[in-house]
Structure formats: structure tokens, C-alpha cells
Amino acid sequence: MAEAHQAVGFRPSTTSDGAEMALSAPVLQEIYLSGLRSWKRHLSRFWNDFLTGVFPASPLSWLFLFSAIQLAWFLQLDPSLGLMEKIKELLPDWGGEHHRLRGVLAAALFASCLWGALIFTLHVALRLLLSYHGWLLEPHGAMSSPTKTWLALVRIFSGRKTMLFSYQRSLPRQPVPSVQDTVRKYLESVRPILSDEDFDWTSVLAQEFLRLQASLLQWYLQLKSWWASNYVSDWWEEFVYLRSRHPLMVNSNFYMMDFLYVTPTPVQAARAGNAVHALLLYRHRLNRQEILPTLLMGMRPLCSAQYEKIFNTTRIPGIPKDHIRHLRDSRHVAVFHRGRFFRVGTHSQSGLLSPRALEQQFQRILDDPSPACPQEEHLAALTAAPRDVWAQVRSSLKIQAKDALEAVEGAAFFVSLDSEPAGLTREDPAASLDAYARALLAGRGHDRWFDKSFTLIVFSNGKLGLSVEHSWADCPISGHMWEFTLATECFQLGYSADGHCKGHPESSLPQPQRLHWDLPEKDRGEFCLTYESTMTRLFLEGRTETVRSCTREACNFVRAMEDKEKTEPQRRALFRLAVEKHQALLKAAMSGQGVDRHLFALNIVSEFLHLRSPFLDQVHSEQWPLATSQIPVQQIHLFDVHNYPDYVSSGGGFGPADDHGYGVSYIFMGDDTVTFHISSKKSSTKTDSHRLGQHIEDALLDVASLFQDGQRPKPRCRGLQEEHTGHRGGSLPCHRMGSRAPTKPTNF
Secondary structure, eight states, rough: OOOOOOOOOOOOBBBBOOOOSSSSHHHHHHHHHHHHHHHHHHHHHHHHHHHHHHTTTTTHHHHHHHHHHHHHHHHOTTTTTTHHHHHHHOOOOOOGGGHHHHHHHHHHHHHHHHHHHHHHHHHHHHHHHHHHOOGGGGOOOOOHHHHEEEEEEEEHOOOOOTTTTTTTTSOOOOOOHHHHHHHOOOOOOOGGGHHHHHHHHHHHHHHHHHHTTTHHHHHHHHHHHSSSSSSSSHHHIIIIIIIIOOOOOTTTTEEEEOSSSSSSSSSSHHHHHHHHHHHHHHHHHTTTTOOOOEEETTTEEEEOGGGGGGSEEEEESSOOOOOEOOOOOOEEEEEEETTTTEEEEETTEEEEOOHHHHHHHHHHHHHOOOOOHHHHTTTGGGGOOHHHHHHHHHHHHHHHSSHHHHHHHSSSEEEESSSSOOSSOSSSSHHHHHHHHHHHHHTTTSSSSBBSSSSEEEEETSSSEEEEEEEEOOOHHHHHHHHHHIIIIIIIIBBOTTTTBBBBOOOOOOEEEOOOOOOOSSSSSSOOOOOEEEOOOTTTOOEEEEEEOOOOOHHHHHHHHHHSSSOOHHHHHHHHHHHHHHHHHHHHHTTTTTTTHHHHHHHHHHHHOOOOHHHHHHHHHHHOEEEEEEEEOOOOGOTTTOOOOOOOOOOOOOOOOSSSEEEEEEEEOSSOOEOOOEEOOOOOOSSHHHHHHHHHHHHHHHHHHHHHTOOOOOOOOOOOOOOOTTTTTTOOOOOOOOSSSSOOOOOO
């Protein structure tokens, strides 16, 4: 379960002697907003409230009451004791021929008022009955006479067959406990784990709290309990979940497993088809309120409000807090497979697609050989990033890839077709269950859309699982849905003898829609602050200095290479100027005349002296989108690259200095081999290590062509390898122009 990582800032002010000050406006405003949210939820559920608002009566009861009043009126009896005559007098006079119509309308209005009063009375009576909790204190298996009487009255007042939200208007509000009782119970709970001295100190603090702050804080909660639906639940949702800035993965999601010993079919697409169909059947029953409310011990109804957000729900990242977006309906699911996203429609003109038709769609995705684009393969890892990071990236993603993002966030739920098997194995049950749980809880970090209310996970061997986001509801709600799903897809829908869904494929179904994330090219088209490291070990205990290699001379050369009007001699001249400038900066840095280490030391002194300098603040806040460093080969005599070309070092690499930047390390081995290590963060949509590697190779070949009579040489070899480890890892392509195959750098 997620924890609250930031404190609630509602603290009333008190004087030194504990006297209460004026009421805190922020707290009153927050209480007012809580009530406002409660009333908005009530209004949004107006239709459901209308359908179930007559509970425990029925719409037919109004017709019966109206007929009884009309019959009594026909028999010259007045059950209204003169009220209907007064109602008739208030109605417009439409003439003698409409005299009977006025009587009917008066009877209908009186019947409606009487019917509403009776329903309200029944609601109040049922709420009072449901406020009784004596049955909770009785021993298991025993029932006292008061409890039996209470249960009989509850059943009488519950009336007709109940619907999912039938009891919502009759449930009592959560009471605010006595603050003295709460403090006493707290002290009782910590007594076993505290020493006598620590417990005495804690008791003193508790008594001081009761004397100084408790009464005012308690008054606020009492006020909120009368104004809002619940004095704690909306704050719990906001401050424990939505305001948490930690990643959702592991911190705010939980998982549910499939049958432990049985897998109904090993066909992945078939299992997905039946499971998705069963889930949508549950949603259909949910929308029609055909799911019975949960009765604790078969007697006491539980609140059903959390069921409203099971489907069509997404947690949207924001700053300083997230919000939950719920749609009234959605006719598709979002599917992820091998780094690709698809939109799969779940309904046709005739209604919900059959399990066999859904299987057909999922099989088409599994058979699709198209590769994932580098921009989308690890895109879902953003939903596992810290919420502030994801919120910032999503704001640009919403502009650049609006349709694809809407297809995912607007889906009924998310489906992940995993390429690996899972589940219990006889050979190593403990390890297999560990791997199964880990795959459901976190997957690979980039193959779940953790923002969705839940992700259905279908493994390659047909095993199922569920990853559920926690903020919208608690575990019993999704557990109820999951039980229905497993039972329905296995025992009611079933599978044919060959493991496929029952029924026949539909040839007229359109292909699943591949989602395209129209992200911008990763090349920036602009110059950036560039960090290049050099040594200062010419001096005692010297370490490094920065060469700010993005100079005006270098920029002029780059512009000349892009300018078709420039001649080759002009470009060569600008190249030499850029090299000379770079060498001058390098020599100055090595000789102790660099810029950044001096500014760093000045900044440290200013911090000690508490002297604020806007200039030093500006320098200190600079970001380095491009960080580069050379790994020099210092012991050349140990390597003979001419006679033993295979025995060359590929160097090493480092991570980017900026979240949306690159880390580039390079090493020269001999006269014809250079290896680059390029890293970037998977969480960034603005970087692509593979693409930058290609640009570096192209740039090297373009520079080489300047000195070979304008002929662009062909690369003799180019290698590229990528390994992904962890959420942060980047790609480390290795480029080598030489006569041998490139080495394979290790990712980090």
C-alpha cells in the first residue's frame, strides 16, 4: 500500500498558553471543497440514484398508491383530508371540460408527495437500522435476540430485490471517534514496544496534545463529517495516493494471480479473448447494476461507491498532484506486445465481440512481424517514473502524440501480451512463483501502463494475471471482479478441444489499429552547452577541469557544413579555426586556467559566507545536455593493434548529466579505430542514443570527406549493440570504423 510522503499542512495556530486562535481559512476552504466534491458525485450519479432512489419501494408502488387514491376518490372518500382540493385550487382553470383532468393531476401530485415522504421515511429507518453494530461484538455462531430482531427489520425494510447501489442513500456516515479514545488506544498500541521512560514521555506529549490542539482539530473533523460524505476518505485518496510523487510501480499497485494449478488453455490469444470478454460482461452487469451489493456476513450491506471506477479509468499525472479521469464508456482496449501499442475495438454494431472474435484480434497482434519503433518501445516506462517527471513529459506528449495517448488513456483497460511464460512449475515451485509475482507486480518496467485502473497480463503459456493501480479503489473491489472473470471465462465461456475460444472467427473484422507515437526526431537542431572533461593532474592532487567545447568557431564550422553555398576550402578553413580554438581551451584547462573549477570554488566560498550572487546562482544552475569524455589509452606499448587487431579495448561509458541529455564517451585505439559509448535515459522522449550514434558516424564521414577531395568515404564497419538493465538504463551503441568487427560494450 502506498504511504503518505508529504504532511497535510492544516495546522491551527495557538498562543503560547494554548488558547485557540481564529479559525483557519485554508482548513475551512478544504472542508468546503470536500463537501462540494461529495455533492458533485451525487449529482453525477443522478440517474443511478433515480433508479435506486425509490429503494426500498418500487416504481410500481407509486402506481398502486395513485390507483388507490383514485379509487377512494371515486367512492367519495378523501384520504388526503382536504389536501387534494387545495392542490386543485392551485392548478390553472382550463374550463369545465377539463375539470376531471384537474382532479387527476391533483391526485397524481398528492400521490407523488405521499410516495416520496414514505420513501424518505423508509430511508431514514433503514439508515438508523444500519447504524447498529452490536452484531459485530457477538461471538461467532451466536446471535442474540436484539440482533435477530434487527436482522428481521433490515430484511423487511430492504424490500424488493436490491441492485448494486440500492443501499447507498441508506448507509450511515462514518462517525468521528472521540479524540480521547483514539489517543488512549494509540498509547495502548505502543506500550509493548516502548521502554518505561519513552512511554512516559509519549504520554506527556499525548496529554499536551489533548490539552492544547485536540479540541480544535476535532471540531474541524466534526464539521466535515456533517458536510461531506466521509470525513477521511477523500483526504486519504488525495494525500496518500494522488499527492504522492513516488513512482506507481510497487508503491501504488498490487497484483492478482491466475488459478494456481490449472491453466485452462495454453493458447495465449484464446485466453486473452475469453478473459477480455468476461471482463466486459462484468462491466455490462456493473452498468446495469445487476451485481448484488456485498453483504458482510450475509447481513450488513457494504458501500458500493468504489465499483464506479473499475473500468474506463486512468490516473493522470500532474503537479503537485495527480487526478483520476473516469469516462462513462469505452469501446476499445489498449494492447501492448513487444514494444508496440495497438487499439482493439471490443464492440461491433451488433454488440460485444464474441470471445472467438477477440481471440482472432489478439492473434493478429501476436503474428504481426513489424518491429517496435525506438521512440515507443520503452515509452510505458514513463508511467513507472516519479510522477513529476511523468507529468512534465506527458504535457509535451499530449501535444506530439495526442491520438495515441488518448487511445491508451481512454481504453476500458490495458492488456499486455507478454512474450515469456509464467506460473507455478513443479521443478522449482518457489522460484517460479517468485518470478510470477515479480512479473505481475513490475514486469520489465516498460510493458505495463501503470496509470490505468488495471492491466490484464496474458503470458505466452496462457497464464493470466492482473496489475491494479491502488488509488481508485481497494483490493476487495478488483478482487470481486477478478473472481467473476476467472469463473466466467473458465466455467461458462470455456474452450474447445484444441484450446481455442468457442465459436468461429469473423473475417469481416478490421485489423487491430497500430498506434503511432508521432514524436519529434530526437535531433535538436540547435547548439547546447557541452561538457568535455580533461585532467589537471599536472598539479598536486589535481583531478579534472571542464572544456566548454561548444565554441563560436565550432558552431561556425557546423553551420558551414550545413550550408550548401559554402565551398570545401571555406569549410576546411573553418574546421582548422575550430580545432585551434578547441586545442587552446584544452591547454588552458590542463594548465590550471580553466573556468568551471574556479567558479565552483567561488560558489562554495559564497555558500560558507552566506553571500548570494545571482551570477554564481546562474552558473550553478546550468544544465549540460551533452556531456563528453575521452578514455585515453595510456599504455600503448601493451597493445599491438596492427598484428593483433582483435585485442583492442572498447573503453567504457557513463550516464547523461541531464534527464533529457546524452553522455558520450569515446576511445581511440590505433589510427583507424574509434569507439563511442552513448547513453540516454529511457524516461526521456527527447533523446535517442541510436539516432545520435548514427549522426556521429555521419559527421565523422563528412569531416573525412573534406580531406579526401570531397569524396565521402564508406564506413568499413559499424556495430551497434544495446542491452537494457533497469528503468534508467540507456542505449550504448558502439561505432567503429576499422578493418575488424567492433567490440561489444557492456551496458550499465
